[in-house]
Amino acid sequence: MIHKYSFNGMFIVLDVNSGAVHIVDELVYDILDYYRELDTDEIVKKLSDKYGEDEIKGGIKELDELVEQRMLFVPDTYSAVVPFVNKREPVVKALCLHIAHDCNLKCKYCFAEEGEYHGKRELMSAEVGKKAIDMLIKASGARKNLEIDFFGGEPLMNFDVVKEIVEYARGLEKQHNKNFRFTITTNGILLDDEKLDYINKNMHNLVLSIDGRKEINDMMRPRAGGQGSYDTIVPKFQKAAESRNQTDYYVRGTFTRHNLDFSEDVMHLADLGFKQISVEPVVADLSEDYAIRESDLPAIFKEYENLTNKIKQRRENGQWFNFFHFMIDLTGGPCVIKRLVGCGSGTEYLAVAPSGDLYPCHQFVGRPEFKMGTVDTGVTNTDIRGRFENCNVYNKPACKECWARFYCSGGCVANSYNTHGDLISPYEIGCEMQRKRIECAIYLKACEE
Amino acid sequence: MTHIKTLNTKRLQNTVAKGGCGECQTSCQSACKTSCTVANQACENK
Ligand code: SF4
Ligand code: SF4
Numbered sequence: 001m002i003h004k005y006s007f008n009g010m011f012i013v014l015d016v017n018s019g020a021v022h023i024v025d026e027l028v029y030d031i032l033d034y035y036r037e038l039d040t041d042e043i044v045k046k047l048s049d050k051y052g053e054d055e056i057k058g059g060i061k062e063l064d065e066l067v068e069q070r071m072l073f074v075p076d077t078y079s080a081v082v083p084f085v086n087k088r089e090p091v092v093k094a095l096c097l098h099i100a101h102d103c104n105l106k107c108k109y110c111f112a113e114e115g116e117y118h119g120k121r122e123l124m125s126a127e128v129g130k131k132a133i134d135m136l137i138k139a140s141g142a143r144k145n146l147e148i149d150f151f152g153g154e155p156l157m158n159f160d161v162v163k164e165i166v167e168y169a170r171g172l173e174k175q176h177n178k179n180f181r182f183t184i185t186t187n188g189i190l191l192d193d194e195k196l197d198y199i200n201k202n203m204h205n206l207v208l209s210i211d212g213r214k215e216i217n218d219m220m221r222p223r224a225g226g227q228g229s230y231d232t233i234v235p236k237f238q239k240a241a242e243s244r245n246q247t248d249y250y251v252r253g254t255f256t257r258h259n260l261d262f263s264e265d266v267m268h269l270a271d272l273g274f275k276q277i278s279v280e281p282v283v284a285d286l287s288e289d290y291a292i293r294e295s296d297l298p299a300i301f302k303e304y305e306n307l308t309n310k311i312k313q314r315r316e317n318g319q320w321f322n323f324f325h326f327m328i329d330l331t332g333g334p335c336v337i338k339r340l341v342g343c344g345s346g347t348e349y350l351a352v353a354p355s356g357d358l359y360p361c362h363q364f365v366g367r368p369e370f371k372m373g374t375v376d377t378g379v380t381n382t383d384i385r386g387r388f389e390n391c392n393v394y395n396k397p398a399c400k401e402c403w404a405r406f407y408c409s410g411g412c413v414a415n416s417y418n419t420h421g422d423l424i425s426p427y428e429i430g431c432e433m434q435r436k437r438i439e440c441a442i443y444l445k446a447c448e449e
Numbered sequence: 450m451t452h453i454k455t456l457n458t459k460r461l462q463n464t465v466a467k468g469g470c471g472e473c474q475t476s477c478q479s480a481c482k483t484s485c486t487v488a489n490q491a492c493e494n495k
Binding site for chain 2: 018020022023024025027058059062063065070071081084088093094147181283330332333334335338339342343349361363406408412415445449
């Protein structure tokens, strides 16, 4: 399977199963319309209005060579790997700790319902946090690198417990031959020098939530009293980014139907001096006025193209910044097995509610039908785990046919569930945007070569 | 080649044999998290 597209006059061909990316001229691009179906003479005839015979034959010969070198029309043989993947001993290697089901902002699009997750305001105790660490060490088998994500609500509302958990985990690393990597996500309201210092010393990554331009941010991310959060957080975030040498952090925003010109927000964040930027489409129920609809897609595609061009221009002027959703590693990147299974929710990755209950991921927290166990017992509901284990691109009919499958790895299970009520039908609007971003990302890469 | 420039000679098919060690980071792809395409993730088993 191949996917071909053109962008700003560049003709790009992706060979899906080998991962090879080819930049071709228009001739080869046209030949590819017929290459698999017709023989050489027929192709020559088809394209004779546009190209000479020798030229066409030359193009076909080059395509033949790529096929020979297994970089074009490589067959998909990876479904044979799936039984191997499913036979792996289930291990957990990442936990999302819901440190605080409470928040000091009232963001309109919050899937956690302003921090409460279908439940009540609640803070995680240090005891629950430590049990989660113990459980993770036990459930992680021989895996060395373990991730802990402090999430909320707003985790800084319970920062003493965060610190206690970090110290506890660090104290166990040597003895168990583990390496913990901590990440914390914050809206910045409570971020101060002391906390930042602790975060810089201990956290592998720091996620700072801000949506972009002041009016956009303050519209969607108001404080409890209705006033905006922008003026409070921007100076703190700028300081935090600098204190981490502009690496191992990122500012992340959400765009909605209210700012489909979101490239302006990305540029605004770049103008504020941020070098690690992520701005992503909101995922929301269609009944919400800010939810993205299918009819918004043409405008969004255009806007991703705008953004691509703006980023390209900045980079050419030496004003580099990183946009997370256009990051793509064509030369390295993970093995195909990783690309088949994706996020690992419900298997390698679990979320821990403040009470200590375990869920397949942060988006399932508070839905009783998805409770998998507790920090005391570990995963006891192996039925749910089995359902998540089965989530790989070959079990998802839409993904099996999709050219983006090894870049996307089958999308977000929670989005599938929220839109279709099952775990294997992807959220189509998200897919459309994902594919567009991949096209933009590969184009940007090609420009840098 | 005069008509085609290949950007990467990576062959996904060659990662099957040594793959699946699982030391790499998890990769949430949803808007609420550290989401990025899986293709951008680093392999820890080089
Ligand atoms: S873009 Fe959609 S259909 Fe394609 S692999 Fe991702 S989730 Fe599956
Ligand atoms: S199911 Fe979705 S939200 Fe949950 S970890 Fe996977 S990609 Fe992220």
